[in-house]
Amino acid sequence: MGRFFNSKIFDGITKVTDVMLIGFYFIVCSLPIFTIGASSTALYYAIHKSVFRGRGYTTEFFRSFKDNFKQSTLSWLIFMVLFGVLSADIYVTRNFIQANSPMAAASVFFLVLLIFTIVWSIYHFAYIARFANSFKESFKISAIIMIANIGWSIAIIAVVIVLVLLMYRFMILIVFAPGIFACALHPILEKVFRKYMSAEDIAKEDEDLHY
Numbered sequence: 001m002g003r004f005f006n007s008k009i010f011d012g013i014t015k016v017t018d019v020m021l022i023g024f025y026f027i028v029c030s031l032p033i034f035t036i037g038a039s040s041t042a043l044y045y046a047i048h049k050s051v052f053r054g055r056g057y058t059t060e061f062f063r064s065f066k067d068n069f070k071q072s073t074l075s076w077l078i079f080m081v082l083f084g085v086l087s088a089d090i091y092v093t094r095n096f097i098q099a100n101s102p103m104a105a106a107s108v109f110f111l112v113l114l115i116f117t118i119v120w121s122i123y124h125f126a127y128i129a130r131f132a133n134s135f136k137e138s139f140k141i142s143a144i145i146m147i148a149n150i151g152w153s154i155a156i157i158a159v160v161i162v163l164v165l166l167m168y169r170f171m172i173l174i175v176f177a178p179g180i181f182a183c184a185l186h187p188i189l190e191k192v193f194r195k196y197m198s199a200e201d202i203a204k205e206d207e208d209l210h211y
Contacts, residue, residue, distance in 0.1 A: 018050055019047070019176070020176060020179060022046045022050070022179055023043075023177065023180075025042070025043075025046070025058070026040075026178040027178060029061075034076065034077065035073060035076075037072040037074075037075050037076025037079070038068060038072040038076070040076075040125040041064055041065070041072040041125045041129045042062070042063075042064040043179075043182050044129040045061070045063075045068075046058060046064065047186060048130065048190070053205075064129060068128050071128060075121075075128070075135070075139070079117070079121045079124075082117050083118075086114040087114065090107050093110060094107045115157060116146070116153070119156050122156060123142040123143075123145055123153075123192075124138065124143075126193075127142045127145070145192060145193075152192050160181070160185075163177075163184060
């Protein structure tokens with residue numbers, strides 16, 4: 001019994017260390033800003049494979065970063081434009097339109113759009129990490145998945161809000177933010193993704209997990 005608990009404790013410490021390392025890789029590789037997309041894809045890939053599946057090392061991060069760099073970077077540039085446009089719309093409607101104007105409520109509309117665009121980006125980079133598809137198809141499919149699973153999409157928003165509030169309350173958690181976010185969102189994203197996987201692919205993944 002003691003050996004069992006010691007093994008569980010050791011496994012837990014190892015996983016926590018892996019999450020911290022992968023999060024550190026994410027921060028370093030995101031510093032140029034335009035590489036955040038590739039880093040996000042690599043973050044999810046490494047967390048999924050080495051932490052949740054126990055198949056590989058934390059350095060799987062760099063393999064995904066390299067393999068998906070072009071597609072993820074182009075995707076990130078598009079999302080940056082969308083974030084910028086929607087943020088500008090919110091700023092303008094809140095600061096340059098009178099409160100009694102019918103257009104004043106537009107800021108709420110743009111805020112909702114911004115929030116769901118962020119959720120779309122979460123689905124998108126996780127999708128690239130898990131499945132091989134073209135640039136155009138990945139954008140389309142990740143958007144369809146987000147809309148078709150609106151309940152889980154709202155759950156993602158709730159999880160993100162809770163984590164942001166926790167990090168605001170306990171600032172030390174910011175250091176571990178990338179890994180914490182990836183680990184917290186992973187169960188939701190995988191539950192959604194498995195709905196679109198073939199029975200053979202699911203069986204193969206489950207077999208690998210118990211190998």
